[in-house]
Amino acid sequence: MEKEVIICLDIGGTNCRIGLVDREYEIYAQQILATAGLAEGGFMNGLLQLIEEYRETYQEDFQINAVSLGFPSTIDRTRRKLLSTPNIEGMDNLEVADILEERLALPVYLERDVNLLLLYDLFSFRLEEESTVIGVYFGTGIGNGIYMNGKLLYGRNGVAGELGHIPQLHADTVCGCGNTGCIEPIGGGRCLEELCTGTFAGTRIRDIYKKYRDTPELKTQVEAMSIPVATEINILDPDYVILGGGLLQMEGFPLKSLEENIYKHTRKPYPAENLRFLYSNVNQENGIIGAGIYGWKKWKEVEKYEMSYV
Template identity: 40%
Template sequence: MNNECVIGIDIGGTNIRIGRTDENDQLVDFERVSSKETFKDGNISESLTEVLKNYLDKYCKNVQVKQIAIGIPATLSSDRKQILQVPNIKGMDGLFLGKELEENLGIPVVLEKDVNMLYYWDKYDKKLSDEGVGIGVYIGTGVGNAIFINGKPLAGKDGVAGELGHIPMIGGTSQCGCGNLGCSECYASGWKLVELKEEYYPDVDMNDLFVKKSNDTVLKNFVDNIACVACAEINILNPDSIIFGGGVINMKGFPKDYLEERLYVHARKPYPAESLEIQYSEDKVDNGVKGAIIFAKTLLEK
């Protein structure tokens, strides 16, 4: 029996999701704990250490944990050691969280952007080649973006490459949560969809929005905005593979055919328009954890 494992963690604004590998490298012992409850006192490292110690005591008493990988909903330094800025969790900005957890637990800990963890899983699930350029566009509350080159995420000089949601839109005046005006996230995100629902469809349940209203001009324009934003990246990178995912894309009745139609409209002709290969991620609660596990295992293989 294999008495070694790796642990994957996906930290979100609502929940912390945790899982580990079993002797067959499969995800087991998946758990969720409340982010708000865990981090309510602002002592991030100490609070997360306590959560992990409880998890280790419960599931890993007779197992050696070789690596812990954590997906963070934040911008990270290029070496992935420091958390630069987190929109939805107070007290994380500036932390060297991996180092602090390593010191507290005696286990190697690595950090990566949560959206890259999602793409690690999707790349594995879709059996995508590591060769060339792959992108993931995840429309959730905001616009998540993963750019992978030859199987590795693009970090950039400061670590913040792939901020697709913060491309400035010409003529845009809406206030973005990042502080700038007119970011693409103001027009093609989940929080924008909530605004549209409240303004135009107050009597329609959010879950039924696309089922009942996908042919309305307001929602067609919203889907076109997503295509326009994605094509900014597609036209620059000419990617080998393109994955769309996130809560909005996976809403019941979301018009994927119309999205692809508009992607073709906005893509440069003849290429990359004629060679677009679009795939869709299933929005499952453990995708980020499974991606973190895959990332952890790649580090151990080096």
């Protein structure tokens, strides 16, 4: 019998990755494409065509059970519909799961990209049995996943963990979400982009910490990164705090200063005295494997249900 796999996609604002993931979370036939190329002629059409062609290529050698996709989007509670996707045009209020299932005749699973990163980290650090784990991923924005009692936290509308939008009193910066005063424009990667065109004009973003980490501007930005993390720690008192994302990988990033700031803003003596940080290993494949972990979890739920009726 052919190997059972799930087609997994990690869709980002810049690149999309596609691969096959088996029950042991091994990846096969990984490909990377530019998201912009996929969007020509409508993103949904491009996505369908990509998956159909990919399936055609591999269906003789593999048994393809389902499709699992991670999006940089907010997704409704039932995980069937994209609510909003700030970085990809035409991907708001879209019933992606229904559309794909109808065309592909395969089960389709959707999840937020940061939740898939968290699932990958829970798996790689063997934390799935812990009661509360939070993941905070710093990129252009601030991504957050919350894992409690064996489940990802979704909330009433499916959008729990919008940690970048913690409000700051008297802050007047307008956030990408439309609100004024969110922490994300002060602590996220977009702030670095602005510094590189303004105060530190001519600097490449990747050099900014290496060159300027001791300036008041960067000290403020790193402290601003600590605020949402400390806030969530104060609320949830988690077993582990996973920190990750592109900013932490940049040369000269002041990791120690980030940890000290998180400590400074968490309640004493606890949880402050007992914090456990883990650092996500950034690897291009993590999102695809995360989609595989999620897809197989969903698949096995159905399998278990069907078995009970045999």
